[in-house]
Every structure is written in C-alpha cells, then in structure tokens.
Amino acid sequence: MKQKTLFIVAAVGLLLVFLLxxxxxxxxxxxxxxxxxxRNRENLVRFHSPALGRADAPVxxxxxxxxxxxxxxxxxxxxKAMMAANPDRIRLVLRYAxxxxxxxxxxxxxxxxxxxxxxxxxxxxxxxxxADWAPxxxxxxxxxxxxxxxxxxxxxxxxxxxVAPEIAxxxxxxxxxxxxxxxxxxxxxxxxxxxxxxFGYEPLKALVDEALTSTKR
Amino acid sequence: xxxxxxxxxxxxxxxxxxxxAAWLVASASTLGALFFGEVMxxxxxxxxxxQRIFMFPLVLILPVGLFPFDRKVVRYALPLxxxxxxxxxxxxxxxxxxxxxxxxxxxxxxxxxxKLIDWFGFVTIPLLSxxxxxxxxxxxxxxxxxxxx
Numbered sequence: 001m002k003q004k005t006l007f008i009v010a011a012v013g014l015l016l017v018f019l020l021x022x023x024x025x026x027x028x029x030x031x032x033x034x035x036x037x038x039r040n041r042e043n044l045v046r047f048h049s050p051a052l053g054r055a056d057a058p059v060x061x062x063x064x065x066x067x068x069x070x071x072x073x074x075x076x077x078x079x080k081a082m083m084a085a086n087p088d089r090i091r092l093v094l095r096y097a098x099x100x101x102x103x104x105x106x107x108x109x110x111x112x113x114x115x116x117x118x119x120x121x122x123x124x125x126x127x128x129x130x131a132d133w134a135p136x137x138x139x140x141x142x143x144x145x146x147x148x149x150x151x152x153x154x155x156x157x158x159x160x161x162x163v164a165p166e167i168a169x170x171x172x173x174x175x176x177x178x179x180x181x182x183x184x185x186x187x188x189x190x191x192x193x194x195x196x197x198x199f200g201y202e203p204l205k206a207l208v209d210e211a212l213t214s215t216k217r
Numbered sequence: 218x219x220x221x222x223x224x225x226x227x228x229x230x231x232x233x234x235x236x237x238a239a240w241l242v243a244s245a246s247t248l249g250a251l252f253f254g255e256v257m258x259x260x261x262x263x264x265x266x267x268q269r270i271f272m273f274p275l276v277l278i279l280p281v282g283l284f285p286f287d288r289k290v291v292r293y294a295l296p297l298x299x300x301x302x303x304x305x306x307x308x309x310x311x312x313x314x315x316x317x318x319x320x321x322x323x324x325x326x327x328x329x330x331x332k333l334i335d336w337f338g339f340v341t342i343p344l345l346s347x348x349x350x351x352x353x354x355x356x357x358x359x360x361x362x363x364x365x366x
Binding site for chain 1: 233237240241244245248251252256257280283284286
C-alpha cells in the first residue's frame, strides 16, 4: 500500500513539475517575443511591402508569408474574411518568408506581377493552385507559370523583371527582418505590432478583435 | 509476501525501491525530452529519436513489474536500456568530435552534431541521456542481484 502511494505521488509530482515548467516557459516566451517586436518596430513594416486595405486603418496585420506554405494558404481566406467583416478598419501588410525550397523564385514572380499591378490576383491564383506547383514542399518554377495565364499578365516581361536586383534586395531584407523578429515558421502574424501568444486561428481572431475594440472610437 | 522469510522480504523491498528509482529516472528523462521537443520546440535529430524509442517504453514497462512486484521486469527492460545507452554514448562521442559526422545516420534535417542545449559549458542533451541510461542500467543490475542473492 505504501509503495502504491509512493508511486502515485511520484507520478503526479512529475507531471505537475512538467506542467508548471511548461506554463512558466510559455509565459516567458510570450513576453520575450512581444518585447522583441516592440524593440524592433522598424523591422515589422517596410515601404516596399505589399499591403491591402486603407493606409490609415486602425488595425494593421503584418503577415510573414511563404507562397509555398500550406498553412499560409489556409489562413489567407480567413484573414480576407476578417477584413471583409470589418471594412476599412484592417490593413494587411505582407512580408516574405520564403522558407520552402525554391520559394524565393515564386516571391520574385509575385514581385514581377506587382510591377504590372497584379500582385494580389497573382498571389491568389498561386495560393489556390499551390498543391500543383509545390509538390513535396518544393516550389517548382516550371509548374508555376501556367497558373498565371488568364490574369492578363505579360509573362515574358515578368521573366525579365523577376531577376531584377531590387527584387532580390526586397527578399533579402524581408528574410533579415524575419530573423531579427525571430520568425522561424510561416505564417507568422503581428497585429498592431503584437505577436500571437500561440499559433492558431482563434488566437489571431482574438488579437484582431481586441485591436478592433481598443481602437474603436 | 506474508509467507516469505523476513530477510527475503527486505531484499525484495530493496529491489522494488531500486526499480522504482529507475522508473523515476526514465519518467523524468521522458518528460524532459518531451519538454525540449514539444514545449521548447527543439527539433529532435535522428539519434535523439532512437534514444527516445528506448527510453519512453521504460516508463510503461517498469510499473507493470512494480505492481505486483516482479523482479523479472529487469530482464525485459535491460535490453532497452542497454541499446539506448549505446545510442547515447555514440551521440556523445559525435558531439565531442571523436566520431566524424559522415558516418552517422543523419543525412538530412537536424544534424546530430548540433548542440541545441549547452548548460554550464558542458551539459548537453546527449550527456543527460547518457547519465540517465547509465543510472538506469546500474539500478537494474543492482535490483536483479539484490533480489536473487
């Protein structure tokens, strides 16, 4: 009997230590990443970043996005729905975090489409067809182009534009900012400069709702 | 147990305590590994996975031998501990640079020679693993011989 009690006490004790450690670690991490974002505000939004929504919108969502990332594809319509539900109150700023193999080329394609004023249609077309051009988590340029047909893009011009050094600089800058802000996974969201406490749609929604309420006049 | 000689019962109780101690070490190691992997989100390398494979089952096998007490549980658990120990020592030598990375099974993902944790300048995850497996083996051997004297 004594042995059973000892065993149960030990098992419960170990689990409690684990849970307590997890809670302490998580809360410290949230503080750290919030401070990191606070200290490095200038790394969050750059003039070159593509943005959607009014420039003076009270709530700004900064999203580090990889066009080849499945979760980014899944979140895109969710963020768009939030924006549609709160017209003129949310602005979305995209930063590139092409972590997948070959994904930086796809970002260059998007930047080339941007020169023709078709960034968002191109992004949406590529996200919708992601499974086709990014098999096994590897972006394949040869499979990308056909999904851009029908958008009225001059594809020949794009092939020439996408190798421009300023596009390479934009990608390098975004990757550097991602490193400074400790963005290691995509998508990563910052709502009015605040990182998500834990990843997920619900935490993002909660953070956006909070920002919407606090900026309501 | 009531029919046993007093000295035999004492021996059995000592053996029980030793195996219980081994279970404590295995459980603490398992929770520690889960903390590194799931809470701190450090990606486990291939060698870490093999060490986990030999550590995690001990958490379940040992209590089966503790209630009711069956010293033979050592015979079932010792091979796991010994293999885990071999992987841990291999990993330790790899990190120390005694074995070149090229002959390890890590070809992609996280290189096993990367030190994700370095406390006080010498405590690494493979060192913790080696200490844990060594302790478990010593406890097993002592429990086995203590009970069968």
